[in-house]
Amino acid sequence: MHMICRQAPVIPVLVIEDLAHAVPLAEALVAGGLPVLEVALRTPVALQAMSLMARVPGATIGAGNVMTAKHAMEALQAGATFATSPGFAHSLIDCCKEHGFPLLPGAATASEIMQLLDRGFDLIKFFPAAATGGVATLKALGAPFPQIHFCPTGGISQSNAHEYLELVNVACVSGSWPAPLELQKAELWGDIRQLAHQARQLNNGHHRSAANDEPHSAKVE
Known part of the structure; x- marks a missing residue:
């Protein structure tokens, strides 16, 4: 997961309602410099969308909102790579470990983080970030x-993402703002590419200066 999260400062969280939008959406985001895409398991076409998007050159497709071992296996079979x-469930963790499926589990409290640390995780989704104290809480943790x-x-957007990315314990952020549903419905792929490019300009110590928008890898610290 470290190498996946280091590819770009932002992972777009995608809610896809129309399967026909899957490929052009992925192409626009990758072209804008955001190669790691999280497809939320919130719509009937999410798994099919992952399968199509996984074929887009340069795209790394993950499944979001995975809550059960069944979800994980369906996503893995659909072509998701993470x-x-x-949050987390031990049955979900066990399933992902058994099948070598990289998992980014969620936590919001010190006790949850301790449980995940005990299971071998050192990269964790902090959710819900803004509602749980945001930057101040991450600094304290x-x-x-x-x-x-x-x-x-x-609760993270283009306007406040830099505040999180400046923290030494933040590998990347994720959010839906690079690909809002209204732009998908209007098929404004150029606008989405521009939003992705703007998000790619966000930078922290883990990412190079985004003078260009080509995907890249970075060494795990």
Whole structure:
């Protein structure tokens, strides 16, 4: 998961309602510089969309909102290369570990982080970020958990993402703003590409200066 999260400062969270939008959406986001895409398991076409998007050159497709082992297996079979969850269940963790399926589990409290640390995780989704104290909470968590890096999500936008990315314990952020549903419905792929490009300009110590918008990999710290 570390290498996946280091590819770009932002992972778009995608809610796809129309299967015909899957490929052009992925192409627009990758062209804008955001190669890692999280397709939320919130719509009937989400799994089919993953299968189509996984064929887009340069795209790394993950499944979001994965809550059960069944969800994880369906996503893996659909072509997802990683999974994220708003929280965690030990049955989900066990399933992903058994099948070598990278998982980004979620946590919002110190106790949850300790449980995930005990299961071998050092990269965790921090959700819901804004509602759980945002930057101030992440700074506070950095003291007792210096070995943990986070991917904050929930209440993050282009205007405040840089505040999170400046933190040394933040690997990347995720959010829906690079590909809003209204732009998908209007098939404004150029606008989505521009939003992706703007998101790619966000930077922290883990990502190079985004002088160009080509996807890249970075060494895990």
